[in-house]
Amino acid sequence: MARVWIEDRAAHADYQAAMEKWQAAKREGSKRQPPGRWRVRWYGPDGKPKALTFQKLPQAEAEKRALEERLSKGTYRDPKQGKTLFKEVAEEWHGALRKPAERTRNDYRELLDLYVIPKWGTWQVSAIRWEDVSAWLTDLGKEPGKRGKPLSPARIEKTHLVASMVMKRAVMAGRIHVNPFAGHELTKADDDDDHVYLTHEQLADLADAAGEHRTLILVLGYCGIRWSEATALKVGRVQLEARRLRIVQAHTRVKGGMRLGPVKNHEKRSVPLLRSVVDLIQPLVAGRPSGALLFPGGDGTHLRYGTWRPEFDAAVEEAGLAGLGITPHKLRHTAASLAIASGADVKVVQTMLGHKSAAMTLDVYGHLFPDRLDEVADALDAGRASALAGRTAVG
Structure with a gap:
């Protein structure tokens, strides 16, 4: 037959x-x-x-x-499988997520509910064409988002990623042959405009203006850890003699509040402490239990971003740094730039920041690393001269 x-x-x-x-x-x-x-x-x-x-x-x-x-x-591919609605595949995909941390899964859920399912939910997966997706991406960049402001390039990129991962599941499950969300050019954010690099003097001024949170500012500005990691730091993970902070947990936003969870990318790490900062941390750990938070909030629980941000902004204003767009998170950029300027190599900066790979660190901060081409050429010249001198002596 x-x-x-x-x-x-x-x-x-x-x-x-x-x-x-x-x-x-x-x-x-x-x-x-x-x-x-x-x-x-x-x-x-x-x-x-x-x-x-x-x-x-x-x-x-x-x-x-x-x-x-x-x-x-x-x-x-079975034609009937292609009639499955996008929202059904989306729920299958999100329900099967295993690797991402809870915060990442929550971010994916939010993007699905706000932007992806409202557009594609009732579409059959086989009916979605590449040109439909291209038009949608263009609209995302023009129309205001759910908060009334246009979506940033980074937000659009992440929204597209979520939709593409849903359709990748449709491909892998045999419902469609190709992913119509693949192969689209996306506008990239201008990283230079988004980064703020404070000098040692500016960071010192900001820390002094922060009052009781002076040490926290210096830890953020010199260690490069994330805000969620800093507020999860416990006394027992401060290694004063070794001058290290052990970063193993971070606060994660979940429904109903915040809870302690794994660090981003599951990159547990130790970051270096300046000797001058060790002296400031010493009184914060003295006599306190190992499970106590190093930087607690005023009510004894963790320091909440929404509560502390007005204090931070006031310190920025007092330090004369208003207008730079500095935020607690952007102090990571300062930590990276100061470390690179002091001679740290890419692997050290990667470890400090908790990046998944050195390639990611270079993508973000590669322009800050010094041009060492002349240094390499000079070293080669010295080696060549030494080798040729030895050959002449033998002759």
């Missing part, structure tokens, strides 16, 4: 009955299309019979050729 064949239904009782019903409905004014006379039949890779009907023979022949090609090349 042929793997794909065409069947003429003209003599079939069910087709004749369907035609009679259609003709009767047509006489009463119905504009419904007639039933398909030509049925394409085949066996899928699972061995189960499949069928599609067409009104005209050329349509059936074109489908037969397409199915034969897909089956021979191993690119076959």
Whole structure:
């Protein structure tokens, strides 16, 4: 039996009955299309019979050729699977997430609910075309988001990533052949405009203006840890003699509040402490239990960003740094720039910041590393001169 064949239904009782019903409905004014006379039949890779009907023979022949090609090349997808709604695949994808931390899963959920499912939820996955996605991405960059402001390039990029991962699951599950969310050019954020690099003097002025939070500012500005990591630091993870902070947890936003969870990218690490900062941390750990937070809030629990940010902004104003766009998170950029200026190599900066790879660190801060081409050329010159001098002496 042929793997794909065409069947003429003209003599079939069910087709004749369907035609009679259609003709009767047509006489009463119905504009419904007639039933398909030509049925394409085949066996899928699972061995189960499949069928599609067409009104005209050329349509059936074109489908037969397409199915034969897909089956021979191993690119076959069951047409019925492509009728699955995007929102169903999205829920399957999100429910099956295992690797991302809870905060990342929550971020994905938010983007699904705000921007992805409202647009694509009722679409059949096989109906989504590349050009549809391209138009959507353009609209995301023009129209205000749910908070009333245009989405930033970074936000659009992440929204697109979530939608693309949903459709990647549709591909892997055999519902569609290609991912229409792949291959799109996205506007990249201008990192230089987003970064703020304070000098040692500016960082000192900010720390002095922060009052009781002076030490926290210096830890953020010299150690490069994230705000969520700093507020999760416990006394027992401060290694004064070794001059290290052990970063193993971070505060994660969940429904109903905040809780302690793993650090981003699961990159547990030790970061160096300046001797001058060790002296400031000493009184914060003296006599306190190892499980106590190093930088607690005023109510004894963790320091909350929303509560502390006005104090931080006031310190920025007092230090004469208003207008630079400095935030607690951007002190990581200062830590990176000061470390690089002091001679730290990319692996050291990667460890400090908790980046997943040195490549990521170079992508963000590569422009800050000094041009050492002349240094390499001078070293090669010295080596060449030494080698040639030795050869002349032997001669």
